[in-house]
Amino acid sequence: MEYLPLFSVTIPLLAAGIMLLCCRSELAIKLLALLGSALSFAASAGMLPALAAGQILGTRQGYLSFPLHIYFQADGVSIFFAVIFSFCFFLAIIYSFSYMSHGHAKLRYYALLLVAQSAILGVVMTSSLVGLFLFFELLAVVSYLLVIHEEDAVAMSAGAKYLFMTIVAGFAIFFGLVVTYFLAGRLDYQVGGYVAASPLAGAALFAFLIGCGLKAGMFPLHIWLADAHPAAPAPVSALLSGCMIKTGAYGLIRVMHYVYTPQAMQAVSYDQVLLWLAVATIFLGSALALQQDHLKRRLAYSSVAQIGYVLLGIALMSEQALQGALFHVFSHALMKGTLFFCAGAIVTQTRKQYVSQLQGIGRQLPVIMYSFALAAVTIVGIPPFNAFFSKWHLAAASLAAGQGSLVAVLVISSLLNALYYFPIVVNAFFGNEAEENKFGTDRLPDEIPRSMLWSTALLALLCVLFAFVQPHWPMELARRIAAGIF
């Protein structure tokens, strides 16, 4: 049991290594990718009982010395994020089987996906900011390689922008790290934090805000996101939007609740700054998403808006708000994963990338567009779909904090969500096909490879399924974690 955090990180890495060294047939590559990812997911899911019991899993065995050691340990927050992440990776690998069937460099692609899974689990499964930083950097390099997978000019330039911005984010985190270590002599996590207020601590906090905020796609550091996410292959886009930007939010939760004391944050009005940035992120992301005709770019800007909700929940500094933020991590991972999977399916089946081309596409790809509709309804926040609960808690926490205007922010943002998602759905099913967009009648409906179809549909169903299961256990877990912090 105590080795599960280590296993969940090392198994995909090991699988990637074996794959690079000895797999040459496509079937073997796929099987190994599936196996590595599934075992890692199983290891993460196997830790759920520990989360429910409030245990911290892990050993005191230190690895590496650069000169800091990393320890593989998982507490509630780690396990919550790890289960979501590893599940999304697992589905993305299944989805890739058909998405990548005509792609190039498959060995590299699957190996990189496995390494990325290992890195993202490493971010959450290590018990200090050191491990977080180490795996952040690994994740940055690997996601760069995934973003440029197509190797065309668009992908290369988007990738370069992403890489250099994320390297700067790494440097900001490095600065925060070294200052924290200098002030406190430690970098591990402790509920309530241990770094007291000082000018240097304030500087380090803002360095962390820059570093984690950039990874999360927070305004005004979001500018890499709308290029990098659409340029990547669709499963990678789903992971970038669904999982990787959440690591920034995870980092902020750790810094704010486990490393720095509330006094240190109050001294620089940290939560206020984060709050305003979160509000700006929400509005800006939604406003920009409205303008995009390119479907994946619209989804990418929508991710900016949605990460704004998570940051808002973190910034409000209350138990209920954090619960809402954590739950939104869960619900956004599922719904944005679904949406990118749908976009990928549309592109592979019809080569259509622009929203204006999608009229009537629901008649050709019904299951895909039903899934899209389900995710769209979820993202707008209609009960009983997942995101409704996160917005509910965020709104309640805003009121409790005496910030009634934030409720208006949430409402307006939901409205904007509706404005840029519903027309796609409505047009897809009821739109008149323009002459040049006419779909041939020779195609059977949803002639889509099965792995793509199933993974999309499953993810879409999960957007609503939990509402009908009592107790609503993802929400319950989020509540326990939040209660443990405050």
Next chain:
Amino acid sequence: MEAGVFIWQPQAAVGLLLVATLLVWLRGEKARGSSCLTLFALAGAFTILATLFPWVGAGEILRQTYPILPPFGFSFQADLLSVSLALLFLFSGFVIALYIAAYPLKHDERRFKTAFLFIMACASGVVLAGDLLSLFLFFEAMSLAFFLLIIHNRTREAVAATYKFIYLTVGGSMCYFIALAIVFVQANSFAWTAGGFMSAASLSALAFWGFVAAFGMKAGMVPLHFWLAAAYGQAPPPAAALSSVIMMKTGAYGMARIFHHVFGLEMLSRQGWDILILILALFTILYGSFCAFAERDLLRRLAYSSMAQLGYILFGLALLNYAALVGGFFHFLAHGMMKGTMLLCAGAIVSKTGKRKIADLAGIAWQMPLTMACFSLAALTAVGLPPMNVFVVKWYLSLGALSAGQPLLILFLLASSLLNAAYYLPIVFRAYFGAENRDLHASLVWDRLPWPMTVGMLLFAAGCIVFSLGPVNLPLELTKRIATGFLY
């Protein structure tokens, strides 16, 4: 520092290398034999010095003086720093010698190999010398011998680069000579003394800056750096590796000795010299990084990058505190392994394909996959990604800057790291990826390098990361002990 027990190891190691140099010369052009001889001599010297470890590891400072060089005799000193550095040099020299054994030098192999081994002997002598004059002797011989390597190709540019180098070297030795004379008159002693032995008399400043000029020139410190790019551009790449990994480090080593064991930290900080050195170090870091960024020739880019990296060491020395000193000393190893890998890879590329312009290197990874894999690891190391060596250096230098109450200095290090990323990573990524490279995947061939060259690159590349992989970073522990010994 009183005279310890009789030690023979430093003399034996240097003597062995000098004798081997003579033998290599006498063997003539029989290439294989002289390569084996070189490797055996380096390994032998390494083994001899390694036997000193039980004593120096316990913190002892062993000295041996011979009354052969007036006024104070010729002395060797073995302490933890000098033995560790000598071992590092000998190991690196062994790797480079292995590489040279298979490197296509085309002509005058005897001269090249003799000069190489002679430089190795002198570089070991520099770090094992026990006083200013003995060090001077080795330092001069080493510096002058290097011109034989720069001029190897005998082109017009090579000759020009050689002249540049020689004039600077001679200028540096003049500075050293004047400084030595002042020290002799003022202190009547040359031997390393903990805490320094110079007093703050009127000419001390001249002596200090004389030494700094001599050593700074070797370490590529601004404004004495301009021999570097020309020399790296013309010398065969293994010679550039020798310079980056070993010779430039002797300059930094000399600075450390001057600061700590001749003038003393108290005097440095009282006179404000440490601030000046710090400013020079920052200039060196930024100027080197910018020049490297602007440079289009691979070898010249690596030259400017070496200069910037040596700036890290000067930065660590100038901050005068424990953490910074650990960072600076550890960079001897970190930079040696990183830049050694890169220069050996560059040599492999140049010798195999004749390509030197960075723009021509697109797609090279599909022709020389192993070479580019090593280069990529070194490039990521240079950016300072954990867990590779340079991260450790940046970590301690940053802690040092914080201890000195100068958190903003960290931004200089980060700016330099960003420039490192900007001038190394595009080489790496264009070598592997890009629309024009997609068709090359299928035509992947292995490097087809002679095995000693491959092994050399792999050894250095492994050195970039291997020490951080275990739960205890042995070289770092050693470095900490050296720094402790220097400061307390």
